Amino acid sequence: MSIDSKALGFGDVARAAYACDPWTGRGRLVTEAGSLTRSDFQRDRDRIIHTTAFRRLKHKTQVFIGQDDDHYRTRLTHTIEVAQVARALARALRLDEDLAEGVALVHDFGHTPFGHTGEDALHEKMEPFGGFDHNAQSLRIVTKLEHRYAEFDGINLTWETLEGLVKHNGPLVGADGNGLKGPVPQPILDYSARHDLWLASHASLEAQVAAVSDDIAYNTHDIDDGLRAGFLTFEMLEDVPFLAGLMREVHDRYPGLEKSRFTNEVMRRQITRMVEDVIGFSQAQLRKINPKSADDVRHAGETIAFFSPDMMAVDRQIKAMLFSRIYRHPDIMEIRRAAAEIVADLFDAYIDDPALMGSHHWSAGLQDLPKPQLARHVSDYLAGMTDTYAIRTHQRLFDHTPELR
Structure with missing residues (x-):
């Protein structure tokens, strides 16, 4: 029995003009026939989920190593939380939700065992040979190291997903071709020479929301896990006025609430305020820049989807607290x-x-x-x-x- 793709509602999503369109994208390095039941970005997301690299995330550290408590975040649970926030932001901004989710799901593929500690140790060993970078390693995994398909190495993701993976934190090179934050990792340069990822431009809005979703997720869940592990106390959170205000709000509404419920009420408010801030700031940026296409976003010369200046200050305060109280704890x-x-x-x-x-x-x-x-x-x-x-x-x-x- 044949499938009527139009009856499935493909193409009916009210994407904004500045969103990426899976039907008119830049394609894959190895050309493949389209799917009757899924857009190219849906297929990317599904391929990412079915990789060995995705499954391995469940036993890779986020922050806490060697803990006996199963409730601490792993790379997998962190990744799922990032994807959930990214999809919510993409929907609010009328972007392609599948692309935003796919970039979020793949963003940590290249992380070593033991989190950033393992990355630092491996980079030190690899320094004479070009170093180690987890974003470059993510690219190697999805373009070379996964062996699942008969016709190509990797999983042959679309240009838009690969661009988001490589550039979700911003351009890698300046107008002069030099790296903006030091030398560009060689695996990224090698792949881009075959399938130009526009390393001097910003990424799509879908990739930008995935990046800020990463900040929102770990700012929140590292506080949650830090409280659970005893590295943080509610009194310590008072040092960040934003968090102090959220705690007062919860205490005033639910006096005497038990610790676990109190923590969750504070954390859910933190996520909500940060998400709403990103939506509001992004909408203001879109009104100012008025992009007419996804390429207008790439060439805007600045990040569109991010925190407002006030929330950026909060973000810095939270990170400073996490570094001093958890990440650098003896x-x-x-x-x-x-x-x-x-x-x-x-x-x-x-x-x-x-x-x-x-x-x-x-x-x-x-x-x-x-x-x-x-x-x-x-x-x-x-x-x-x-x-x-x-x-x-x-x-x-x-x-x-x-x-x-």
Whole structure:
């Protein structure tokens, strides 16, 4: 029985003129036939969810490593929260919700085990060979390292999703072609040479809302997890006037509320205020710039979807509190030291003996590789590990493995 695509309602969504249109996009590196039942951005989102890299996020650290409590966020739960906020923002701004959600779902694919600690340790080891960057690693995963399809490596995402993955935090190069925040990672330059990602422009609004959704999500859930872990107290939150005001509001409305409910009422208000702020600021930016197309957004010369100046100040205050109270807490720093040791030990072991990587796919044919290529191969293998796999592997290869608690 044939399918009537028009009857499915495709193309009927009231997207704004400045939104990305999945029906007139820039396509994929490897041309594929369209789907009768899904737009190209829907297919991207679905492909992302079905990857091995997505499944591995459930055992990768967000902030807290080696905790016994199952309620702390992982990379997977963080990613789902970011995607939910991104979709809400996209709907409010009349963007393509599937593209915004897809960029949010893929944005952390390249993270190593043990969060930013693992990334820092791996970057130090890879510095002689071009360094390690989690955004560049995300691109390598979806364009090279996932082996699922008969006709291509990676998952052959659309140009718009790849652009959002690479540039969701803004342009990478200036008008002179030089990197705006240091050298552009080589994997990004290599891919863009084949499939130009316009590294000097901003990304689409869909990618911009995914980026600010990341800030909203981790600002909120790191406070929630910090309270649960005992690194934060409500008294500490009073140091941020915005949070103090939310707590007073909840206390006045629900006096005597138990701690878990009180925390949730504060957190949900925090997300709501931040989301509403982004919507209001973005609408004002759109009125000022008046983009007529997605490319007008890319060439606007400034970020459109972001916090207002007042909320940016709040964002900085929250981040400062999280850094001083959690991220740089002596107990967390000790755990980070131990995690970095695990990553560094594994890297050195695999460089010395690539056969230790085990499977034929990862260890075969490496004897004659030049050192830089071998190092990148080892980096790919290590970056793909979950926290639990990295710990188990270290325990198998070494006599002593540091405790991460």
